[in-house]
Amino acid sequence: MADKPDLLTVARLAPFLMQPLQAAFTVHDRLHEEDAAAFKRIAPRIRAICGSGESKVSAELIAKLPALEIVSIMGVGYDGVDVAAAKARGVLVTHTPDVLNDDVADLALALMLSIARRIPQADQHVRQGRWPAGPMPLARKMSGARLGLVGMGRIGQAIAQRALAFGMSIAYTARSAKPALPYAFHATPRELAAVSDFLVVITPGGAATRKLIDTGVLRALGSQGYLINVARGSVVDEAALIEALQNSGIAGAALDVFENEPLVPEALRALDNVVLAPHIGSATTQTRHAMAARAFANLEAHFAGHPLPSAVPECR
Numbered sequence: 001m002a003d004k005p006d007l008l009t010v011a012r013l014a015p016f017l018m019q020p021l022q023a024a025f026t027v028h029d030r031l032h033e034e035d036a037a038a039f040k041r042i043a044p045r046i047r048a049i050c051g052s053g054e055s056k057v058s059a060e061l062i063a064k065l066p067a068l069e070i071v072s073i074m075g076v077g078y079d080g081v082d083v084a085a086a087k088a089r090g091v092l093v094t095h096t097p098d099v100l101n102d103d104v105a106d107l108a109l110a111l112m113l114s115i116a117r118r119i120p121q122a123d124q125h126v127r128q129g130r131w132p133a134g135p136m137p138l139a140r141k142m143s144g145a146r147l148g149l150v151g152m153g154r155i156g157q158a159i160a161q162r163a164l165a166f167g168m169s170i171a172y173t174a175r176s177a178k179p180a181l182p183y184a185f186h187a188t189p190r191e192l193a194a195v196s197d198f199l200v201v202i203t204p205g206g207a208a209t210r211k212l213i214d215t216g217v218l219r220a221l222g223s224q225g226y227l228i229n230v231a232r233g234s235v236v237d238e239a240a241l242i243e244a245l246q247n248s249g250i251a252g253a254a255l256d257v258f259e260n261e262p263l264v265p266e267a268l269r270a271l272d273n274v275v276l277a278p279h280i281g282s283a284t285t286q287t288r289h290a291m292a293a294r295a296f297a298n299l300e301a302h303f304a305g306h307p308l309p310s311a312v313p314e315c316r
């Protein structure tokens with residue numbers, strides 16, 4: 001159909017999102033990366049962008065698309081989008097909050113248990129035939145321990161709910177205290193780390209949280225403390241973390257996100273006191289389908305002239 005709006009994808013999107021996109025739009029699949037000459041020809045017609053939580057939508061890209069009206073991100077984090085540049089041009093930005101809370105919270109608990117109980121190492125102990133030679137060293141009990149949440153938003157609260165079932169005491173830091181919640185507030189990550197056995201990072205990425213978890217926070221967490229990052233790699237000073245892990249500054253770390261994904265420093269991969277995951281917080285069939293449906297619903301609503309189901313806060 002000639003009158004379908006033109007849409008540019010800026011990530012490798014799942015077939016269950018590509019299919020409805022292709023039905024409703026003329027889709028140009030990552031043409032900006034793959035064919036500069038072809039991209040230049042179609043750029044003036046692009047009215048929508050669709051990408052993932054890891055996509056980069058820079059001011060430069062926005063400037064090349066004079067007809068752009070909306071950027072739909074399939075993900076809750078949109079730190080890769082230059083929202084200020086979008087807003088300056090009147091371009092709307094949408095994301096997919098809430099539908100992934102369960103999965104990311106589930107993964108946070110799974111990573112906490114994995115690092116505390118050394119589940120990957122236990123699996124290796126059995127697989128590699130080391131059990132007959134003797135038991136594994138004793139692990140760290142998680143139930144009843146002190147959980148510190150850096151971020152107490154949608155996902156932070158879902159993590160806290162799960163941790164309650166483990167009898168954990170819960171404290172948090174955020175930009176502001178939440179008096180309605182029954183958890184102790186600490187003004188800074190460092191103060192929180194000092195009273196935590198497990199420090200779980202679940203803030204947005206971007207400039208405001210860059211290296212929020214630094215040497216000082218890791219020192220406060222201390223040699224018996226564990227760091228879990230399910231937020232963004234940018235929130236943790238990775239060099240400081242590696243240094244702390246190598247020198248028993250902290251007990252261990254479980255990480256779903258990294259500074260320079262998908263590349264993970266060899267120094268981290270070589271350590272025994274870490275559990276590493278390839279950014280799988282929301283990566284279940286059920287949740288990815290729900291995220292895709294929401295990302296599409298935002299685009300559909302915009303082009304039908306209806307209110308957007310989930311614009312980012314800056315565009316509401």
Ligand code: NAP
Binds near residue numbers: 076
């Ligand atoms: P949210 O509801 O917006 O909550 C964010 C929390 O972070 C809020 O409590 C906020 O404080 C706090 N925060 C923001 N800036 C801060 C700062 N500078 N210092 C301290 N705390 C700060 O977001 P959400 O839906 O829970 O998602 C959180 C993030 O998780 C996403 O943005 C994304 O980066 C990440 N994520 C990762 C995965 C994964 O695959 N690993 C999947 C989904 C999401 P206030 O409450 O005071 O505003």
